[in-house]
Amino acid sequence: MSGKGLRIVVLIKQVPDIEKVRFDVETGRIDRSSAPAETNPFDLHALEAAVQLKEKLGGSITVISMGPRQAESSLRDALARGADRAILLTDKRLAGADTIATSRALAAAIRKLGGFDLILCGEKTVDGDTGQVGPEVAEVLDIPHVAYVCEIREVTDDKITVVSDMGDKYLYEVKLPALLTVTRELNTPRLPTLRDVLKARKKQIEIWDADALAQYEDPDRFGIKGSKTIVMKVVIPGVEHRKGIIFRGEDAAEKLLEVLKEGGFVKP
Ligand SMILES: Cc1cc2nc3c(=O)[nH]c(=O)nc-3n(C[C@H](O)[C@H](O)[C@H](O)COP(=O)(O)OP(=O)(O)OC[C@H]3O[C@@H](n4cnc5c(N)ncnc54)[C@H](O)[C@@H]3O)c2cc1C
Numbered sequence: 001m002s003g004k005g006l007r008i009v010v011l012i013k014q015v016p017d018i019e020k021v022r023f024d025v026e027t028g029r030i031d032r033s034s035a036p037a038e039t040n041p042f043d044l045h046a047l048e049a050a051v052q053l054k055e056k057l058g059g060s061i062t063v064i065s066m067g068p069r070q071a072e073s074s075l076r077d078a079l080a081r082g083a084d085r086a087i088l089l090t091d092k093r094l095a096g097a098d099t100i101a102t103s104r105a106l107a108a109a110i111r112k113l114g115g116f117d118l119i120l121c122g123e124k125t126v127d128g129d130t131g132q133v134g135p136e137v138a139e140v141l142d143i144p145h146v147a148y149v150c151e152i153r154e155v156t157d158d159k160i161t162v163v164s165d166m167g168d169k170y171l172y173e174v175k176l177p178a179l180l181t182v183t184r185e186l187n188t189p190r191l192p193t194l195r196d197v198l199k200a201r202k203k204q205i206e207i208w209d210a211d212a213l214a215q216y217e218d219p220d221r222f223g224i225k226g227s228k229t230i231v232m233k234v235v236i237p238g239v240e241h242r243k244g245i246i247f248r249g250e251d252a253a254e255k256l257l258e259v260l261k262e263g264g265f266v267k268p
Contacts, residue, residue, distance in 0.1 A: 005059025006155065008050045009110055009119045011137070012043040012063050012078055014071040015127040023234050030127060032068075039074040042122025044081075044189040046182050049152060050120050051082035051190075057155060059117075060084045064109050066094055066102060072205050080192035080200035091209035096224030099128070103136035104226065108216035109208060110141060118160065119179040123148050134181035145179040146172045150186055 020035035050061045063078040065071045066089040075086035087109060094105050110116060121134035131147070138145035151163035164170045165183055210219040220226060247255045260266045
């Protein structure tokens with residue numbers, strides 16, 4: 001930890017409302033125009049953890065998101081919830097990224113910040129749902145990480161003690177700087193007040209493109225160009241509807257028996 005407290009970075013992804021979104025089966029992509037956008041719910045728990053740590057230990061919170069221009073609304077919401085600085089990585093050359101190309105861009109942006117103690121991510125997103133980006137960012141930055149953190153026990157100058165929930169619970173002590181991915185059990189995100197929302201409206205959101213990151217990563221390793229994996233096919237599982245029949249009247253039991261015989265559930 002520097003003399004200025006804990007320098008925290010929170011990674012935030014804007015996702016479509018997963019209850020309403022449609023998938024383009026032809027292209028294998030999400031039709032983002034089919035549903036309103038929101039901040040990935042897990043990332044709000046990461047941000048709340050950051051705010052609680054800052055309240056206790058002092059320091060600063062920088063939120064970073066990679067996505068289209070509309071992701072600014074999630075960053076502005078993060079500013080209202082207690083972040084100090086917000087950065088949007090947006091550029092055609094960053095689009096169409098698989099998880100490792102996404103992680104390289106996020107890691108390059110974190111390097112560009114110049115120094116950090118702790119990176120917080122959601123355990124996964126509700127759209128991509130891979131849970132890969134957090135650990136991959138840690139690998140690219142060559143720092144330790146703990147996934148599925150459900151409790152932060154202690155932070156000292158050079159280490160953090162956390163509980164990870166992988167079905168069984170594990171206690172970890174890791175050196176800082178480190179990255180944590182967090183579960184919903186970690187905390188309850190608070191809502192911003194109207195005053196916070198109004199204050200956040202006046203704050204600036206920094207926009208960085210691929211060129212802004214070029215000093216820290218080869219731009220050919222971002223976006224679709226840097227992605228070695230592609231979605232070949234999206235299959236939406238069909239919904240099975242069970243048939244329900246209600247038998248009424250004196251012969252109900254006989255009718256039921258007939259159906260059971262026909263179905264081979266009872267021997268004739
Ligand atoms: C094989 C493959 C091909 C893909 N191709 C495309 C494509 O062509 N076009 C397309 O739009 N998408 C594509 N995607 C989706 C894209 O890779 C993901 O949206 C992105 O990499 C994040 O992955 P995820 O949603 O699974 O995040 P997870 O790994 O589940 O996210 C974990 C955490 O990482 C952080 N995080 C994740 N993404 C971001 C972000 N963008 N900004 C800031 N923080 C973030 C958040 O804290 C989040 O909670 C593809 C995915 C795969 C697996």
